[in-house]
Amino acid sequence: MTEAHFVLAAEKRSEEGRRNSRRMRRAGRVPAVVYGDGKPAESISLDVFEAYKFLANEQAYSNVVTLKLDGHKESVLIRDLQMHPYKDEILHVDFMRVHQGELVTLSVPVHLLNEHSAVGVKMGGGLLHRALTEIEIQGPVGKLPEAIEVDVAELQAGASIHLSSLKVPAGVVLVALKHGDDKEVVSIHAPHGPAAEEGATEE
Structure with a gap:
């Protein structure tokens, strides 16, 4: 890995389900989830423009990402990215919590x-x-x-x-x-x- 540092801001979200996800996307947010490392899964959202810019860099997929989430930081890896089948639209992103040295x-x-x-x-x-x-x-x-x-x-x-x-x-x-x-x-x-x-x- 290089010393490049990857940081992405996120917000917690309480509403789930397809209807709420569609409403969120129309409002310029991308639904996502962060899980793993023995902690409960959290539903979060990303700014759509920041998400596109961030995910366009292939290095982001093999580097540890610092997720800035409502006042605290999570070290994560991108585990799944769901795109619309025929439109250039991010539907959902999965992040997995990790710690240094973890296999x-x-x-x-x-x-x-x-x-x-x-x-x-x-x-x-x-x-x-x-x-x-x-x-x-x-x-x-x-x-x-x-x-x-x-x-x-x-x-x-x-x-x-x-x-x-x-x-x-x-x-x-x-x-x-x-x-x-x-x-x-x-x-x-x-x-x-x-x-x-x-x-x-x-x-």
């Missing part, structure tokens, strides 16, 4: 490095294929990476990179590997057609 599971994005200069693309004429756009990890709060970086600079046409080849911080594990599933992360498909045949003839 948690979440998904982080995959960031490819040097994808446009990869050997298999630039020299081999292959097509880069992203098999995974995010990876589920497990690790202690405070050591969770914001993303998994995968350098494909030396990746050849017809080759691939799997989970077992990735580097992660100490104490962090890839959930799929725990279950023996060494998934493909990225590959470069070898070229087909006239261009590939021409290359084979030249060889």
